[in-house]
Amino acid sequence: xxxxxxxxxxxxxxxxxxxxxxxxxxxxxxxxxxxxxxxxxxxxxxxxxxxxxxxxxxxxxxxxxxxxxxxxxxxxxxxxxxxxxxxxxxxxxxxxxxxxxxxxxxxxxxxxxxxxxxxxxxxxxxxxxxxxxxxxxxxxxxxxxxxxxxxxxxxxxxx
Numbered sequence: 001x002x003x004x005x006x007x008x009x010x011x012x013x014x015x016x017x018x019x020x021x022x023x024x025x026x027x028x029x030x031x032x033x034x035x036x037x038x039x040x041x042x043x044x045x046x047x048x049x050x051x052x053x054x055x056x057x058x059x060x061x062x063x064x065x066x067x068x069x070x071x072x073x074x075x076x077x078x079x080x081x082x083x084x085x086x087x088x089x090x091x092x093x094x095x096x097x098x099x100x101x102x103x104x105x106x107x108x109x110x111x112x113x114x115x116x117x118x119x120x121x122x123x124x125x126x127x128x129x130x131x132x133x134x135x136x137x138x139x140x141x142x143x144x145x146x147x148x149x150x151x152x153x154x155x156x157x158x159x
């Protein structure tokens with residue numbers, strides 16, 4: 001168990017692809033003292049990148065004048081790292097949020113792959129918990145990764 005707890009991070013980033021590197025670096029630095037390791041950081045960073053890209057593309061339609069709020073939170077009592085992305089773009093369509101979390105995809109048959117919604121599937125597969133809330137023009141996607149201090153990565157059942 002680590003005695004030192006990282007301070008919460010709040011960043012406001014322009015909704016442009018170049019901000020992905022800043023978001024990724026902030027997550028890496030924030031998570032460094034936590035018992036997450038590369039095995040936990042890589043999928044969380046992948047989910048963050050996918051979600052941020054979705055905001056830029058689908059939420060804002062590549063409007064570079066918009067912004068994305070990135071918040072990094074560590075909950076030591078619950079041993080969880082939370083990444084929150086807040087934007088004021090178009091919300092995620094309810095139909096995409098309700099789709100089966102494990103789409104029936106045949107990796108050898110490209111016809112079985114859907115045109116949209118794959119990003120959310122990858123995000124869900126990369127984190128332990130995903131929550132989404134849209135109200136009064138503000139959309140917040142919360143990505144959660146549970147930490148397992150003192151445990152070797154291969155001992156964790158189901159990641």
